[in-house]
Amino acid sequence: MTITIERTRTAPQPTRQQPAADPKPATGSFQTVQPDLEVTAPLGERYDEILTPEALAFLARLHDRFAHTRHELLAVRLQTRVDAANGRDPKFLPETEWIRNDTTWRVAGAGPGLEDRRVEITGPTDRKMAINALNSGAKVWLADHEDATSPTWANVVEGQLSLFDFLRGNLEYTSPEGKEYRVTASETPTIVFRPRGWHLVEKHLKFHDRAGRAMHASGSLVDFGLYFFHNAKALIEGGRGPYFYLPKLESHREAKLWNDIFTFAEEELGIPHGTIRATVLIETIQAAFQMDEILYELRDHCAGLNAGRWDYIFSIVKTFRSRGRRWVMPDRKQITMTVPFMRAYTELLVQTCHKRGAHAIGGMSAFIPNRRDPEVTERALAAVSADKRREAGDGFDGTWVAHPDLIPTARAEFDAVLGERPNQVDRLRDDVQVTAAQLLDIPSGSGEVTEAGVYDNVSICIRYIESWLRGTGAAAIDNLMEDAATAEISRSQVWQWLHDNTVTAEGTRIDQTSIVRIMAAAVADLPRFEGDRFDDAISVFRSVALEPEFPTFLTVGAYARFL
Known part of the structure; x- marks a missing residue:
């Protein structure tokens, strides 16, 4: 079931719930219409209490402005x-x-x-x-x-x-x-x-x-x-x-x-x-x-x-x-x-x-x-x-x-x-x-990149994305509450280490081969269960951490593809 707020193709009289349309035709072959918002997803129980015509009209005015x-x-x-x-x-x-x-x-x-x-x-x-x-x-x-x-x-x-x-x-x-x-x-x-x-x-x-x-x-x-x-x-x-x-x-x-x-x-x-x-x-x-x-x-x-x-x-x-x-x-x-x-x-x-x-x-x-x-x-x-x-x-x-x-x-x-x-x-x-x-004084911070650190980033990111794809955006992982921000750190560091050819403290150069090896180990440790989204999560991780292009946010593409 979908709900649509009817759009009027002629300019109605302005009301408080609906902004007035421009009375003049726009340039081109079309005529100006009343801005509105259309719901294109199924309605669950009580959704109509939130997605009321008045609320949607208010959202339409916000977008119009x-x-x-x-x-x-x-x-x-x-x-x-x-x-x-x-x-x-x-x-x-x-x-x-x-x-x-x-x-x-x-x-x-x-x-x-x-x-x-x-x-x-x-x-x-x-x-x-x-x-x-x-x-x-x-x-x-x-x-x-x-x-x-x-x-x-x-x-x-x-x-x-x-x-x-x-x-x-x-x-x-x-x-x-x-x-x-x-x-x-x-x-x-x-x-x-x-x-x-x-x-x-x-x-x-x-x-x-x-x-x-x-x-x-x-x-x-x-x-x-x-x-x-x-x-x-x-x-x-x-x-x-x-x-x-x-x-x-x-x-x-x-x-x-x-x-x-x-x-x-x-x-x-x-x-x-x-x-x-x-x-x-x-x-x-x-x-x-x-x-x-x-x-x-x-x-x-x-x-x-x-x-x-x-x-x-x-x-x-x-x-x-x-x-x-x-x-x-x-x-x-x-x-x-x-x-x-x-x-x-x-x-x-x-x-x-x-x-x-x-x-x-x-x-x-x-x-x-x-x-x-x-x-x-x-x-x-x-x-x-x-x-x-x-x-x-x-x-x-x-x-x-x-x-x-x-x-x-x-x-x-x-x-x-x-x-x-x-x-x-x-x-x-x-x-x-x-x-x-x-x-901007990044170099003065001490520390090193370790194989354990790379493994943690890969594992945490995949597990978090899997949780996110199932609809849980705050996930308890290894005694920490992980959210989209911590997952972003994890995948962006992997991308940076990979493209900079960083060498770990143990002497391993971080390249596609080493990341794939670490991914295989992390995936082997995943707690698989019926209905899990790990295959999709692995696909998302590859696209946001291993590809030459760097997506600005991992959630943008994952949302478009899966939610």
């Missing part, structure tokens, strides 16, 4: 990648120096319920994971439709239903084994919703523009638009607000696009300007050079920045992958937050946020406690504690964890620094002076 700018900015990204490959390094922009030097402006800051963010839990929005997050005791739940969610049609719509139901007091879940899950916490985390990045489409929704052309909808606009349209007023009535994490930004122009979308959406629903609050993930090397400018463009809607460290590492590998040995990184597990270029990145983030009145939120602790192996858990908790102690000491206002059992450990480190204060935004880091050279 902003889809063209999105395409323009994606083209700019492509040129930026070409420039980097040709030797042009990112830099602090001279044309926006006035923004960085102006000490008078500030961002809107925390909205209601966002003042204290000392521990945030991240996770997908399926009903079971949503309930666990809401009962976790964290201050914030990052309800994730991006790296922790495989964007199957069911996950996209049913994740919206989970949030819709919670905000109306109806969220519950019964597992196939009969176990019942309900939200029982007396105080639930503030929800900050993360839509998909600008590069992703929603192929199950088709946008018809004013010229009658059809194209896949934007995943970003679909995720944002459905959540905002259905829930903004309920969130405000509940004493909080519509809050968002913005992923994968590469420039202040992309931040301005989001700000324009927020302003438009607030006007459409009659919500006061500035009600929306956004926290931007600084997870690309390009964005690291534009933190002030990103805050400035979003200043009426901005709460802070987050150190998205896994995607940040991936971005560096992707940007400089073909620039020679200077840019080759060691095993993934050796790229810690204390290596010089990562230290420079986080210190600049805290300084930039606090001088503008914004929250600085620290990075993910992805460890999954293993109750069958107390020694492994004890060592990991000690590492988590040290990581969060460093963040709190550096001035971060909060941090991320992937599992509820990590919350007490992370909270203890932030409690020790914050005490009863909700944050430490007033702690300015005037002692920090970070240069472009420090942000």
Whole structure:
């Protein structure tokens, strides 16, 4: 079954639910039509509660207004990648120096319920994971439709239903084994919703523009638009607000696009300007050079920045992958937050946020406690504690964890620094002076590429992709919560090591022969089962890690082929 919002080929009278068509015919042989959105996928139970005619009309207006700018900015990204490959390094922009030097402006800051963010839990929005997050005791739940969610049609719509139901007091879940899950916490985390990045489409929704052309909808606009349209007023009535994490930004122009979308959406629903609050993930090397400018463009809607460290590492590998040995990184597990270029990145983030009145939120602790192996858990908790102690000491206002059992450990480190204060935004880091050279100082990081590191990357990536293809975007692998970002690091490192002819610490040259040998060993160790997607996962891995061309995101091609 499919549902289509009827398109009118003559210009109707404008209404609040539908923008007016251009009364003049477009140039050419066709006539302008009313922009709309068409659902091209089967409807599951209750999907019509989310994909209402009014919600789809709202999404159509968002696309009519902003889809063209999105395409323009994606083209700019492509040129930026070409420039980097040709030797042009990112830099602090001279044309926006006035923004960085102006000490008078500030961002809107925390909205209601966002003042204290000392521990945030991240996770997908399926009903079971949503309930666990809401009962976790964290201050914030990052309800994730991006790296922790495989964007199957069911996950996209049913994740919206989970949030819709919670905000109306109806969220519950019964597992196939009969176990019942309900939200029982007396105080639930503030929800900050993360839509998909600008590069992703929603192929199950088709946008018809004013010229009658059809194209896949934007995943970003679909995720944002459905959540905002259905829930903004309920969130405000509940004493909080519509809050968002913005992923994968590469420039202040992309931040301005989001700000324009927020302003438009607030006007459409009659919500006061500035009600929306956004926290931007600084997870690309390009964005690291534009933190002030990103805050400035979003200043009426901005709460802070987050150190998205896994995607940040991936971005560096992707940007400089073909620039020679200077840019080759060691095993993934050796790229810690204390290596010089990562230290420079986080210190600049805290300084930039606090001088503008914004929250600085620290990075993910992805460890999954293993109750069958107390020694492994004890060592990991000690590492988590040290990581969060460093963040709190550096001035971060909060941090991320992937599992509820990590919350007490992370909270203890932030409690020790914050005490009863909700944050430490007033702690300015005037002692920090970070240069472009420090942000790009990859060679000073110690470490080596080992055969074990190559094997881990191959194995983890294939296992994660297999999970993603089955619809699970956050996968527990080897006591870590792997998501799309960590899989991206794994496959991009394999690509870089292969094309740079890197030699491992054991003396093995990484070439097609050695990778195929390692793949064979990793595949032999895979836990095969009925209905697994390992054959497809291996095919995806080959296409994103072993081919001469480097796909910018592994999820783009895999989504087009398999989801």
